[in-house]
Amino acid sequence: MTIASLIATPSELTDAASNKTAIVLMTRIRLARNLAGRPFPGWATPAQRAKIAETCSAAVAATVPLKRNLSVSVSELGELEKQILVERHLISRELSGSKQGSAVIISKDQTVSVMVNEEDHLRIQVLRAGFQLKKSWNIINGLDTSLEASLDFAFSPTLGYLTACPTNLGTGMRASAMMHLPALVIASQMEKVVRAVNQLGMVVRGLFGEGSDASGSIFQISNQTTLGESEEAILKRLTSVLQSIIEHELNAREKLLEADAGKLFDKVGRAFGILQNSHLLNSSEAMNLLSLIRLGIDLGAFPDANRSTIDRLFIEAQPGHLQHAQKGEFDPGQRDLLRAAHLRSEFANFVHPDFSPINCEKN
Amino acid sequence: MANPLKCDLCDKPATVHLTQIVSSKVHKVDLCEACAQAKGVTDPSGFSLSDLLLKASLNPEPSGGALRCESCGYTQLDFKKHGRFGCAACYDTFKGMLDPMLDGMHKGITHSGKVPQTALARKFLHEKLTKLELDLTDAIKSERFEEAARTRDEISQVKQAANQPPPR
Numbered sequence: 109m110t111i112a113s114l115i116a117t118p119s120e121l122t123d124a125a126s127n128k129t130a131i132v133l134m135t136r137i138r139l140a141r142n143l144a145g146r147p148f149p150g151w152a153t154p155a156q157r158a159k160i161a162e163t164c165s166a167a168v169a170a171t172v173p174l175k176r177n178l179s180v181s182v183s184e185l186g187e188l189e190k191q192i193l194v195e196r197h198l199i200s201r202e203l204s205g206s207k208q209g210s211a212v213i214i215s216k217d218q219t220v221s222v223m224v225n226e227e228d229h230l231r232i233q234v235l236r237a238g239f240q241l242k243k244s245w246n247i248i249n250g251l252d253t254s255l256e257a258s259l260d261f262a263f264s265p266t267l268g269y270l271t272a273c274p275t276n277l278g279t280g281m282r283a284s285a286m287m288h289l290p291a292l293v294i295a296s297q298m299e300k301v302v303r304a305v306n307q308l309g310m311v312v313r314g315l316f317g318e319g320s321d322a323s324g325s326i327f328q329i330s331n332q333t334t335l336g337e338s339e340e341a342i343l344k345r346l347t348s349v350l351q352s353i354i355e356h357e358l359n360a361r362e363k364l365l366e367a368d369a370g371k372l373f374d375k376v377g378r379a380f381g382i383l384q385n386s387h388l389l390n391s392s393e394a395m396n397l398l399s400l401i402r403l404g405i406d407l408g409a410f411p412d413a414n415r416s417t418i419d420r421l422f423i424e425a426q427p428g429h430l431q432h433a434q435k436g437e438f439d440p441g442q443r444d445l446l447r448a449a450h451l452r453s454e455f456a457n458f459v460h461p462d463f464s465p466i467n468c469e470k471n
Numbered sequence: 472m473a474n475p476l477k478c479d480l481c482d483k484p485a486t487v488h489l490t491q492i493v494s495s496k497v498h499k500v501d502l503c504e505a506c507a508q509a510k511g512v513t514d515p516s517g518f519s520l521s522d523l524l525l526k527a528s529l530n531p532e533p534s535g536g537a538l539r540c541e542s543c544g545y546t547q548l549d550f551k552k553h554g555r556f557g558c559a560a561c562y563d564t565f566k567g568m569l570d571p572m573l574d575g576m577h578k579g580i581t582h583s584g585k586v587p588q589t590a591l592a593r594k595f596l597h598e599k600l601t602k603l604e605l606d607l608t609d610a611i612k613s614e615r616f617e618e619a620a621r622t623r624d625e626i627s628q629v630k631q632a633a634n635q636p637p638p639r
Contacts, residue, residue, distance in 0.1 A: 142559060144559060145559070148555065148556060151557035256590045269587075270562055279584040309578065335579060
């Protein structure tokens with residue numbers, strides 16, 4: 109498989125958007141693993157890195173979920189290609205800027221990716237649309253076990269899997285859900301949610317992880333600690349936190365409808381108007397407008413079938429995807445023009461919102 | 472002075488020395504001009520020590536920087552700079568400074584999750600085989616042939632077990 113054909117195939121995230129994905133857009137689990145007896149990537153010499161990459165890539169490509177894959181070293185990828193993979197959450201920003209000897213192996217369906225020589229020798233990731241922590245864990249656990257057959261991992265009975273950074277020690281597992289929380293944002297309750305979630309040992313980040321903003325009301329919630337608890341216990345805790353956030357978001361939506369439905373409908377209606385008619389949209393504004401349309405779909409103002417279109421546009425509005433589609437590199441000003449043009453054409457034939465079926469009364 | 476103090480964040484000579492008492496513990500930070508500026512130390516009103524203290528607390532005694540991993544050559548100073556280790560053996564080398572850190576960092580300090588069974592079993596068999604082979608050489612050398620025959624049988628049994636496909 110080539111990078112071109114991978115990019116031409118829609119991401120897992122643009123697909124399969126059913127009702128179940130209404131609030132949890134995507135679930136992701138990653139495991140950090142290192143080979144025993146080799147220095148961690150950040151401290152290894154270029155020759156050692158090359159050897160590690162060779163060993164890891166061969167072992168990974170031999171596993172069942174990655175039989176059909178794209179296997180490529182980071183130095184072979186162009187800037188735009190790397191950006192697209194970051195926007196699809198298939199590689200990290202850190203890997204895209206890494207030195208010689210880093211690689212990535214991505215499954216054909218883009219649900220499994222393994223980064224080699226990122227911060228750790230192996231960063232195994234499984235990504236699924238919707239709320240699928242259990243399924244993702246089963247897949248990644250199986251993949252990890254089959255890697256054990258050919259790789260000796262750095263492991264200590266007391267400290268668990270040994271990682272370059274002690275914050276990943278133990279299970280080496282980071283599980284996260286990408287959540288769409290527009291009502292909590294509109295009702296200014298996100299700060300409260302973030303604080304409560306932090307107290308429960310979970311972290312809230314923006315769409316693209318550490319340091320990114322939360323445009324489009326999209327947040328990533330993940331476990332903070334990795335040592336002292338089993339994977340199942342961490343996932344159980346995360347699941348209950350996610351469920352309670354979903355509940356809060358649904359309550360906030362109900363309250364917004366009760367308190368001032370007209371105001372909410374106005375936001376969705378205006379977003380629709382801007383998407384149909386604007387000529388300049390930066391990616392943050394585009395994300396926020398698309399988020400409001402998605403909220404409109406969840407409320408019933410648009411048919412459910414349109415949700416997958418919005419999820420696709422969330423990704424197509426990103427700078428890398430936009431430039432790839434337009435076959436060139438453009439400065440931010442030109443991108444805003446192109447982005448608006450793309451969204452205008454997408455929304456030209458979009459169904460108009462119909463707010464009449466929405467029940468604003470308290471049940 | 473033969474050995475001028477080095478900056479805690481980079482290797483340049485330190486010219487700014489800061490002592491603060493936080494929860495009845497003395498924290499000392501030595502910085503070069505550039506790092507002090509970058510961290511806002513020169514502007515006392517906007518200065519937050521927390522970030523620096525975290526790094527400084529990793530170095531409780533002045534001789535701490537001398538610790539060095541035998542396996543990969545990583546030093547405590549390297550860890551202070553990067554916040555990451557050089558290799559798996561560093562976890563043994565720097566155990567003394569790591570343990571107090573882990574306490575606040577994680578839910579517990581002992582792993583209770585997945586164990587790489589297949590790999591550990593393989594390692595166990597490998598070690599057992601190495602030991603048996605030594606025993607065998609030993610037994611032959613000292614002409615204990617009955618024992619040698621027993622050991623040889625055991626070796627072939629272990630080898631057979633090792634060649635079986637790992638349990639799924």
